[in-house]
Amino acid sequence: MTVPVTPLADLADPHPALAALREDGPVRRLDLRMGLPVWVVARYDDVLAALSDPRLSNDPHHAGALTELLRGDFLSRSMIGTDPPEHTRLRRLVSKAFTARRVEGLRPRVREITDALLDRITPRGGAELVGEFALPLPVTVIGELLGVPEGDRDRFRGWTDEMLDRPFDPRSDMARVTAARERMHGYLAELVAAKRARPADDLLTDLIEVTDEGERLDGQELMAMIFLLLIAGYVTTVGLIANGTLALLRAPDQLDRLRADPTLVPQAVEELLRFDGPVNPGLTRYALEDLEIGGARIPRGDVVLLAIAAADRDPDRFPDPDRLDVGATDPGHLAFGHGVHYCLGAPLARLEGQVAFTALLARLPGLALGVDEDELRWTGGGVLRGLRELPVTFTPTP
Numbered sequence: 001m002t003v004p005v006t007p008l009a010d011l012a013d014p015h016p017a018l019a020a021l022r023e024d025g026p027v028r029r030l031d032l033r034m035g036l037p038v039w040v041v042a043r044y045d046d047v048l049a050a051l052s053d054p055r056l057s058n059d060p061h062h063a064g065a066l067t068e069l070l071r072g073d074f075l076s077r078s079m080i081g082t083d084p085p086e087h088t089r090l091r092r093l094v095s096k097a098f099t100a101r102r103v104e105g106l107r108p109r110v111r112e113i114t115d116a117l118l119d120r121i122t123p124r125g126g127a128e129l130v131g132e133f134a135l136p137l138p139v140t141v142i143g144e145l146l147g148v149p150e151g152d153r154d155r156f157r158g159w160t161d162e163m164l165d166r167p168f169d170p171r172s173d174m175a176r177v178t179a180a181r182e183r184m185h186g187y188l189a190e191l192v193a194a195k196r197a198r199p200a201d202d203l204l205t206d207l208i209e210v211t212d213e214g215e216r217l218d219g220q221e222l223m224a225m226i227f228l229l230l231i232a233g234y235v236t237t238v239g240l241i242a243n244g245t246l247a248l249l250r251a252p253d254q255l256d257r258l259r260a261d262p263t264l265v266p267q268a269v270e271e272l273l274r275f276d277g278p279v280n281p282g283l284t285r286y287a288l289e290d291l292e293i294g295g296a297r298i299p300r301g302d303v304v305l306l307a308i309a310a311a312d313r314d315p316d317r318f319p320d321p322d323r324l325d326v327g328a329t330d331p332g333h334l335a336f337g338h339g340v341h342y343c344l345g346a347p348l349a350r351l352e353g354q355v356a357f358t359a360l361l362a363r364l365p366g367l368a369l370g371v372d373e374d375e376l377r378w379t380g381g382g383v384l385r386g387l388r389e390l391p392v393t394f395t396p397t398p
């Protein structure tokens with residue numbers, strides 16, 4: 001059966017539609033993003049099992065219908081678009097930079113960046129938290145880690161809009177996507193050339209050295225790696241901070257509880273990821289052979305959407321899943337994925353989230369939404385969902 005369109009288009013409130021998907025079990029639907037039929041898998045147990053099923057590939061080249069779309073797509077050469085053994089080789093090249101221990105060493109600098117952003121906001125009594133806080137914080141952190149010149153970082157907002165702002169229609173949007181890819185390729189080539197000329201103590205220089213020394217990373221793979229780290233390093237974290245802040249504003253008792261007991265912040269970050277994580281509806285996979293998920297028979301070559309945002313509110317897994325509980329201690333959410341592609345940046349994202357929420361609550365007393373709920377604007381329609389802007393008010397402090 002093919003249901004006409006995916007019901008995931010209500011970005012302001014996708015959870016009722018996600019709940020309906022869970023109820024239905026895996027059903028083949030026409031995906032608005034790619035104009036292709038996809039199988040939507042939405043129950044927690046099914047999503048968890050599928051995430052570590054080697055018969056489901058991350059490599060879009062396995063979906064014949066996508067061949068045209070993939071021309072010139074260098075991201076599909078990155079670790080997120082490949083399967084073992086390529087995936088293993090690519091991931092190993094950077095995994096050391098993102099271990100929990102290495103990342104913990106960044107905490108003082110992440111605090112400094114956070115405080116500098118808030119210093120500009122606190123005296124004013126009002127701010128637009130996406131553009132002034134949730135976006136520049138992770139952009140600065142990943143920019144510094146990789147060694148992207150500060151002056152280039154403003155371009156990121158344009159990329160985000162380009163990539164996240166609307167559902168993708170291959171029939172009409174191919175030219176736009178090709179142009180965006182070419183611009184991105186040009187920018188990355190410039191960045192690599194500049195770094196070759198002036199090596200520095202950063203991750204980009206390390207990756208260039210690996211490429212120049214031998215055969216472990218070729219030129220295309222280098223571009224793909226840098227692009228993936230740049231993009232994955234911030235788009236999702238913006239969503240964690242902004243969606244998470246809104247979720248707290250909507251649950252004032254939880255906001256007060258967290259403010260009264262900041263030791264709950266690490267738990268609260270996990271709960272916010274479960275409750276309204278940025279990867280929404282979820283991750284795409286490609287069937288390498290005929291298989292069965294949740295009673296549905298999925299033929300080889302078909303596209304499967306693993307709706308982790310639905311799984312993370314599955315009442316069979318999480319009691320009372322639609323209630324935010326900042327004291328929850330169940331770490332089983334799938335917001336960072338699962339299996340070999342489990343988010344490489346999870347320790348960094350957690351650190352940024354913990355520092356951001358601790359500082360927001362401590363430094364913005366009386367935090368409240370600055371517009372009516374129905375004036376909030378959302379981005380998404382693809383893999384991610386997030387607030388475009390988050391106007392807030394608070395009591396000014398000097």
Ligand code: HEM
Binds near residue numbers: 240337340
């Ligand atoms: C992979 C979520 C932050 C880098 C993933 C995956 C998810 C995810 C769900 C799995 C993709 C898949 O299975 O296909 C998130 C969320 C974040 C976040 C919710 C923030 C709240 C970051 C950060 C970085 C990062 C800060 C820093 C570089 C990556 C990379 C991968 C990845 C490189 C690919 C891993 C692989 O394919 O082996 N992320 N991420 N992420 N993430 Fe994150």
